[in-house]
Amino acid sequence: MASATDSRYGQKESSDQNFDYMFKILIIGNSSVGKTSFLFRYADDSFTPAFVSTVGIDFKVKTIYRNDKRIKLQIWDTAGQERYRTITTAYYRGAMGFILMYDITNEESFNAVQDWSTQIKTYSWDNAQVLLVGNKCDMEDERVVSSERGRQLADHLGFEFFEASAKDNINVKQTFERLVDVICEKMSESLDTADPAVTGAKQGPQLTDQQAPPHQDCAC
Amino acid sequence: MCALVCGAHCPAAGRGSAPGESANACLFLLATEELRKLSWSGIPKPVRPMTWKLLSGYLPANAERRPATLQRKQKEYFAFVERYYDSRNDEAHQDTYRQIHIDIPRMSPEALILQPKVTEIFERILFIWAIRHPASGYVQGINDLVTPFFVVFICEHVEVDDVDAADISRVPPDVLCNVEADTFWCMSRLLDGIQDNYTFAQPGIQMKVKMLEELVSRIDEPVHRHLDQHEVRYLQFAFRWMNNLLMREVPLRCTVRLWDTYQVSPPCPAPPRPRAAPCARGRLPAERPRLCPSARSLPRAAEPEGFSRFHLYVCAAFLLRWRKDILEERDFQVRAQPDAPRRGVCQGLACGELLLFLQNLPTAHWDDEDVSLLLAEAYRLKFAFADAPNHYKK
Numbered sequence: 001m002a003s004a005t006d007s008r009y010g011q012k013e014s015s016d017q018n019f020d021y022m023f024k025i026l027i028i029g030n031s032s033v034g035k036t037s038f039l040f041r042y043a044d045d046s047f048t049p050a051f052v053s054t055v056g057i058d059f060k061v062k063t064i065y066r067n068d069k070r071i072k073l074q075i076w077d078t079a080g081q082e083r084y085r086t087i088t089t090a091y092y093r094g095a096m097g098f099i100l101m102y103d104i105t106n107e108e109s110f111n112a113v114q115d116w117s118t119q120i121k122t123y124s125w126d127n128a129q130v131l132l133v134g135n136k137c138d139m140e141d142e143r144v145v146s147s148e149r150g151r152q153l154a155d156h157l158g159f160e161f162f163e164a165s166a167k168d169n170i171n172v173k174q175t176f177e178r179l180v181d182v183i184c185e186k187m188s189e190s191l192d193t194a195d196p197a198v199t200g201a202k203q204g205p206q207l208t209d210q211q212a213p214p215h216q217d218c219a220c
Numbered sequence: 221m222c223a224l225v226c227g228a229h230c231p232a233a234g235r236g237s238a239p240g241e242s243a244n245a246c247l248f249l250l251a252t253e254e255l256r257k258l259s260w261s262g263i264p265k266p267v268r269p270m271t272w273k274l275l276s277g278y279l280p281a282n283a284e285r286r287p288a289t290l291q292r293k294q295k296e297y298f299a300f301v302e303r304y305y306d307s308r309n310d311e312a313h314q315d316t317y318r319q320i321h322i323d324i325p326r327m328s329p330e331a332l333i334l335q336p337k338v339t340e341i342f343e344r345i346l347f348i349w350a351i352r353h354p355a356s357g358y359v360q361g362i363n364d365l366v367t368p369f370f371v372v373f374i375c376e377h378v379e380v381d382d383v384d385a386a387d388i389s390r391v392p393p394d395v396l397c398n399v400e401a402d403t404f405w406c407m408s409r410l411l412d413g414i415q416d417n418y419t420f421a422q423p424g425i426q427m428k429v430k431m432l433e434e435l436v437s438r439i440d441e442p443v444h445r446h447l448d449q450h451e452v453r454y455l456q457f458a459f460r461w462m463n464n465l466l467m468r469e470v471p472l473r474c475t476v477r478l479w480d481t482y483q484v485s486p487p488c489p490a491p492p493r494p495r496a497a498p499c500a501r502g503r504l505p506a507e508r509p510r511l512c513p514s515a516r517s518l519p520r521a522a523e524p525e526g527f528s529r530f531h532l533y534v535c536a537a538f539l540l541r542w543r544k545d546i547l548e549e550r551d552f553q554v555r556a557q558p559d560a561p562r563r564g565v566c567q568g569l570a571c572g573e574l575l576l577f578l579q580n581l582p583t584a585h586w587d588d589e590d591v592s593l594l595l596a597e598a599y600r601l602k603f604a605f606a607d608a609p610n611h612y613k614k
Contacts, residue, residue, distance in 0.1 A: 031319060031322065031323075031360070032322045032323075032326075050325070050326070050330055051326060052326050052327060052328060052468070053322075053323050053326040053327075053360050055360060055361050055459070055460045055463050055464055055468065056455075056456075056459035056460050056463060057456065057459070058579060059456070059572070059575050059576060059579055060576075061572045061576065074572055079360060081319060081359065081360050083356075083357075083359045083360075083418065083420070083422065084360070084422075086420075086421040086422065086426075087422065087425075087455065087459055090455070
């Protein structure tokens with residue numbers, strides 16, 4: 001069973017050396033869909049409506065237990081504004097998972113999902129796993145994107161789908177844990193096929209290089 | 221100092237009241253090198269608003285011309301507002317307006333910014349600036365740059381010490397209008413010098429981050445190598461330093477002190493500019509033509525290069541201020557290394573550790589003295605390295 005390590009600050013947690021795998025995860029999506037709030041809810045279990053807007057890219061670390069393994073997550077929180085794309089897409093390489101987020105009360109952020117998905121395909125490595133998340137599902141009165149549409153789009157893009165609320169703490173942990181599971185599944189699939197091109201340092205993301213040794217005994 | 225004191229006695233000089241004869245003569249001297257020298261080491265709070273307006277070139281040095289200039293600039297700004305602000309919901313501009321609108325509540329100091337009157341002022345200033353500068357438009361981070369000007373200028377008109385606690389709704393509307401226009405023009409002038417930070421692909425920032433890297437590699441090779449070994453990229457922490465001029469890294473009071481100095485070009489230690497330009501691999505930004513034609517009437521106005529060129533050295537000094545903390549990570553790293561198979565993983569972890577530190581530097585307690593030390597060190601670095609591109613270069 002997954003259990004989150006309790007820590008207010010990534011700082012403290014990150015100094016823990018004892019883990020089996022490290023995954024790099026990116027959160028992307030339009031400006032103000034709630035990426036930073038989502039990350040703070042997950043990493044610090046806190047919510048404030050008053051986060052400052054993210055500039056460039058921010059960073060947090062969290063360790064979880066999953067399938068008897070300690071997994072350290074490096075989570076990169078990106079700025080959503082278009083002008084930052086050049087900077088943020090530079091971080092796509094080496095990411096093993098993406099949380100692509102829109103705001104269920106904002107049509108435009110939903111319409112941009114396709115575009116974000118193209119960005120992922122262009123800049124990340126082929127095996128990167130993506131979850132589509134419709135955030136702010138606590139704001140039912142202001143909803144403009146139905147769950148059905150979210151699900152359909154996710155199916156169409158081949159992503160798994162969650163609706164979540166960073167504010168009310170709905171599906172936040174589940175989203176991250178599911179993403180970790182999907183990454184693990186993909187990893188063991190790759191190992192099963194014993195294709196060196198997959199297990200090796202594909203496209204040279206440095207993190208994947210680092211992942212290589214522990215991959216050898218991956219059992220999740 | 222006399223000049224500055226005179227400035228303090230005539231805060232209303234620009235507001236229509238004719239300054240006295242001696243004050244007039246004294247103020248005329250204000251924008252001379254003397255004022256710039258004095259401002260370098262920090263401007264006393266009572267004269268800061270006036271001094272900033274003079275140093276930024278917004279106010280003419282000649283006190284007699286100030287009331288007319290102010291009136292004209294204020295009129296000009298509100299003519300823009302009248303002409304453009306209604307278009308914020310047009311299709312062409314709605315994205316810009318929306319971005320500004322959602323960013324302002326996500327700023328600090330929250331208690332000030334969230335006052336409806338302040339929010340409106342920031343929205344107007346940013347929107348007008350954005351549509352008059354289509355090459356960059358509004359980019360997140362520009363909003364932060366409004367705050368120091370607004371806070372400094374409003375401080376003249378509120379009685380509380382902590383501007384965050386000020387109730388702006390009690391400031392008379394005409395005064396607030398003046399503060400808004402003054403803020404707009406001073407911010408515009410600052411942005412004229414760093415606009416390539418915010419144009420497509422943000423070339424100004426990319427270049428400055430590269431230059432920072434190059435500079436640090438010459439100034440402090442061990443720190444540079446340490447960052448490199450731990451796979452910390454300069455862009456990961458210094459992007460924000462450039463994009464927001466360190467405003468996200470230090471408390472607002474420190475930014476204000478920093479800008480006292482930024483607004484005066486640092487006294488140039490070495491000979492003429494052309495030779496000062498090349499900096500090893502990167503080139504320092506070329507002297508930009510003045511984008512603001514009104515600047516021509518202000519012959520002694522500061523080049524706002526404190527915000528562009530000198531900022532780089534401040535960033536280098538800022539990074540090296542944490543030298544010990546950064547290098548201490550090495551011991552941590554060495555301890556981690558005996559576990560040979562995991563070596564690569566540990567490196568990645570240390571990267572996280574270092575990056576978390578660099579993205580959350582412990583500056584909450586910083587005061588003027590910390591900034592002064594930082595500036596002194598930055599000045600030293602500039603003196604030693606700016607005009608010596610091969611100094612310590614391998």
